[in-house]
Amino acid sequence: MALNKEIASKSCCSLSQTRTNLVPGEGSPEARIMFIGEAPGQKEDQEGKPFIGAAGKLLSDLLLTIGLKREDIFIANVLKCRPPGNRDPLPAEAAACLPWLSRQVAIIDPLLIIPLGRHAMERFLPGMKISAVRGKILRRNVPGLGFRVFMPTYHPAAVLYHREWLTVLESDFKKIPQILEYLTENPSNGETDNVSGNWDTLELGVKKERKQEQFF
Ligand code: URA
Numbered sequence: 001m002a003l004n005k006e007i008a009s010k011s012c013c014s015l016s017q018t019r020t021n022l023v024p025g026e027g028s029p030e031a032r033i034m035f036i037g038e039a040p041g042q043k044e045d046q047e048g049k050p051f052i053g054a055a056g057k058l059l060s061d062l063l064l065t066i067g068l069k070r071e072d073i074f075i076a077n078v079l080k081c082r083p084p085g086n087r088d089p090l091p092a093e094a095a096a097c098l099p100w101l102s103r104q105v106a107i108i109d110p111l112l113i114i115p116l117g118r119h120a121m122e123r124f125l126p127g128m129k130i131s132a133v134r135g136k137i138l139r140r141n142v143p144g145l146g147f148r149v150f151m152p153t154y155h156p157a158a159v160l161y162h163r164e165w166l167t168v169l170e171s172d173f174k175k176i177p178q179i180l181e182y183l184t185e186n187p188s189n190g191e192t193d194n195v196s197g198n199w200d201t202l203e204l205g206v207k208k209e210r211k212q213e214q215f216f
Helices: 002-009 042-047 054-065 091-108 118-124 156-161 163-185 208-215
Strands: 033-037 074-077 112-115 138-142 146-150
Touching (some): 033 118, 091 118, 112 118, 112 163
Parallel strands (some): 112 146
16 A cells, blocks of 8 residues: 555654554455554554554454454554554644545445544544443544444453453454445435434344334
8 A cells, every 4th residue: 555655654653763663554455344543552563563462463363253354354454653652643743644544544445434432533523532432433524534334342452451341342242244235235324424423323133124223
């Protein structure tokens, strides 16, 4: 992807000085689903690939439970460079990296975006609480990107610390195939922004005719 060369050629914030490798993201250019994490950790920084540590193993295992492989999806992070000591991204760092993430979304043009954890969610659904919106299907008109469909869920690394959240993460993943099926059949359904309105909707398993009104 030419974009990766462009990212590598720019020093958008001071993290480009301390990283070992850029971790732009990877996956299928045809991916219907895009996962967005927080930032590369130590292993990712060493290898230049996203989600290859313990959190990545959990992500891969969860994908397998729904019949998907890493090659089927695209995965990127809010930050493309590792923050020292794996600290949280600073707002200025996230803002400096956002144009790259937006361009990745525009190029991949996924049907469904899954923000993993609060940092990824904040980029597209600002002000929301991950515990309140995880597992919900939200459609939002994103500046510069048009209407996009999101299903935020917990970050796998957080679940490794809070094992009691695993069943919740698993149940969110189980929704993915049906959401993709629905969005494939109804690609530009109802151009309304349901983020602040009636978004607590998609009742999986309801009859298709009803799905449309429940979805958006
Ligand atoms: N956590 C993330 O958010 N991203 C990675 O690439 C690895 C761990």
